Amino acid sequence: xxxxxxxxxxxxxxxxxxxxxxxxxxxxxxxxxxxxxxxxxxxxxxxxxxxxxxxxxxxxxxxxxxxxxxxxxxxxxxxxxxxxxxxxxxxxxxxxxxxxxxxxxxxxxxxxxxx
Amino acid sequence: xxxxxxxxxxxxxxxxxxxxxxxxxxxxxxxxxxxxxxxxxxxxxxxxxxxxxxxxxxxxxxxxxxxxxxxxxxxxxxxxxxxxxxxxxxxxxxxxxxxxxxxxxxxxxxxxx
Numbered sequence: 001x002x003x004x005x006x007x008x009x010x011x012x013x014x015x016x017x018x019x020x021x022x023x024x025x026x027x028x029x030x031x032x033x034x035x036x037x038x039x040x041x042x043x044x045x046x047x048x049x050x051x052x053x054x055x056x057x058x059x060x061x062x063x064x065x066x067x068x069x070x071x072x073x074x075x076x077x078x079x080x081x082x083x084x085x086x087x088x089x090x091x092x093x094x095x096x097x098x099x100x101x102x103x104x105x106x107x108x109x110x111x112x113x114x115x
Numbered sequence: 116x117x118x119x120x121x122x123x124x125x126x127x128x129x130x131x132x133x134x135x136x137x138x139x140x141x142x143x144x145x146x147x148x149x150x151x152x153x154x155x156x157x158x159x160x161x162x163x164x165x166x167x168x169x170x171x172x173x174x175x176x177x178x179x180x181x182x183x184x185x186x187x188x189x190x191x192x193x194x195x196x197x198x199x200x201x202x203x204x205x206x207x208x209x210x211x212x213x214x215x216x217x218x219x220x221x222x223x224x225x226x227x228x
Contacts, residue, residue, distance in 0.1 A: 108156065
């Protein structure tokens with residue numbers, strides 16, 4: 001089945017540690033995205049990438065980093081600089097760019113808890 | 116500042132009733148308005164979407180109503196079923212930047228049998 005795989009589903013880390021969230025897609029989509037979901041705030045864009053080896057900051061990029069070395073993979077690193085990292089992280093993809101006929105396809109998320 | 120304001124935060128509807136979720140925006144550059152449905156522990160999935168040149172779009176039991184002058188749009192779920200119980204998000208996208216979707220804060224719908 002084509003889709004987006006995020007792993008792990010749950011992740012626990014100590015404060016001050018960097019952590020990397022995995023996102024893999026086999027939809028052959030060019031564009032990939034990372035969103036953060038907090039209760040009562042909807043989804044906020046962290047980073048996006050329209051093509052391999054290129055990515056752009058979203059609205060809340062501070063404390064996060066990404067790489068796009070392969071078309072199917074877009075890992076997100078939550079660094080120790082992120083002040084409030086505990087959240088539900090969603091990876092998405094679309095036929096680039098995300099237009100009227102190419103909606104966002106989401107993975108099932110990774111819930112990160114930092115204590 | 117939230118670009119898309121969604122209400123209500125939660126909604127309880129009896130089976131067979133109509134569920135109505137409202138969204139409002141200020142940015143006139145928005146040109147695409149999708150609705151997403153999210154079940155617990157899952158990622159959001161596209162439900163239905165509309166462009167501002169259309170006042171209404173219907174797909175099965177789901178209808179989007181769009182009021183361009185008021186900068187408001189709403190999702191109507193007719194004959195609501197317990198299986199519709201989920202969180203619904205409205206979103207909007209600028210015509211100048213296809214990659215940026217702005218999401219509402221979500222509405223948790225509970226359809227009682």
